[in-house]
Amino acid sequence: MNRLTKFDKFSALTGEFMQRGVRTNFFKSREQIERAISDGSVYYELCETSLLLIFSGKVDKLYFMLLSGGRFPELHLERSTVCEYAYKTGSSPDVADELVKLGLLHSANRERYEFAGTFPSEFPAGVRFAVQNDLGFAEEVLSVCFDPLTGCLPTRDELSSDIAARHLLVADGGVLRFSTDGTVGELNHLAVLPKARRSGVGSALVTAFLAAASARRFRLWVRTDNPVAQALYRRFGFAPGRFRSEVFTFTPKDQSV
């Protein structure tokens, strides 16, 4: 694997692969890419028909750009890695075989839900915007509720930025992370401690999210094997939309995350 040290190099590599028929799961902003390159955490493996990019972190994230009919380059994964790719419902993604050859296992499916309900009129009691003092609590609740490998958990820095941007809500025993670009508000993580479940904390947090995120549309991704979460979102008027995703993971032998 080769480490990427210059943004120009990244640009040249990906530019070659932005062509007709290419399949990719790579969508990041220039800012995110530049930050990762300056942190020294971006690696790549290249062959004629595909480019693999690894963004190294707590868990490595694998991105690919694959020409139609192409094959992935040889790559020996050594660290815990996750690769998620989304596709339109009804189309059939066909990179699964290539990912399995790299040693990844299919481990989850997610569905994108779109909001078509009615807006809450009030911000609920018992929910507030997180402050920096809530950082430890938020980290704890998220780590209890999400699989570290597939949960796309934010780093401490990201959580801290969420707090500064007023994108993190807390309630007794629960947290909700969201993002918004002014048009689309996305619920990124909803986590409620087991002892606080079935008490309305999750509903209060979702109500607060809908009331607080200034956006015209709302959406979220939910695992297809999580009926409890699906039922909660459906009660608010969220329903499956046009996209699904498959999540593949790699865990090194003799090592847990």
Next chain:
Amino acid sequence: MNMDKILEIIRELVPGTDVAADTLLIEDEIIDSFDLVALVGELSDAFDVQIGVESVTPENFETPSAIASLIERLREG
């Protein structure tokens, strides 16, 4: 002219949609991030420019006009 070509490409990508130079492509969900890669491929071929992933941002693809300015910038660049 660039704009006619851009509109033609978008109409082919999302048939049955009424698209003009100032149509909000992303905000009105005429195209989504999954269509963007296909669109970028078509644009690269048609205008002989190299568009890197980092240029594939909502701002650059907000409207056909924004796409036209992106192509201008890349050609000058």
